[in-house]
Structure formats: structure tokens, C-alpha cells
Amino acid sequence: MGPLIYLQDEAKYTLALGLQMYRTTNYVEWPLLMAAATIVVIPTIIAFYFTQNTIVESVTLTGLKG
Numbered sequence: 001m002g003p004l005i006y007l008q009d010e011a012k013y014t015l016a017l018g019l020q021m022y023r024t025t026n027y028v029e030w031p032l033l034m035a036a037a038t039i040v041v042i043p044t045i046i047a048f049y050f051t052q053n054t055i056v057e058s059v060t061l062t063g064l065k066g
Helices: 002-006 015-025 030-063
Strands: none
Touching: 015 030
């Protein structure tokens, strides 16, 4: 919970920290929590989709010795 130590204003909390706070302050409604988690992960999946070729190439090049 590192961001909780550094951030004092709730408006600056990260999305993962917001999900954690929702889980601890309210009765956990798992379907809503899973829907929110999916929405939080979607930008990462989109970014990976557009950069996956570059990521795979860099990983394979770092494994080659020559």
C-alpha cells in the first residue's frame, strides 16, 4: 500500500487503491467490484495490443548472444 503512504488527497489515489478502498469501506458486491476491475485493466490491455510486437522483439533480442 505504498501509494497510501505518499498520497494525502483522495482525489490523487491510484485506481488500484480506489478499488481496495471500495472493498474495505462497503459491503463487497463482487459483481460490481469485478466490473470495476475489468474497466481498470482495459487501458493496459489496449496498450499491450498495440505494442506487443515491440515488446516481443525486445525480449527475444535480449536473449540472443552474439
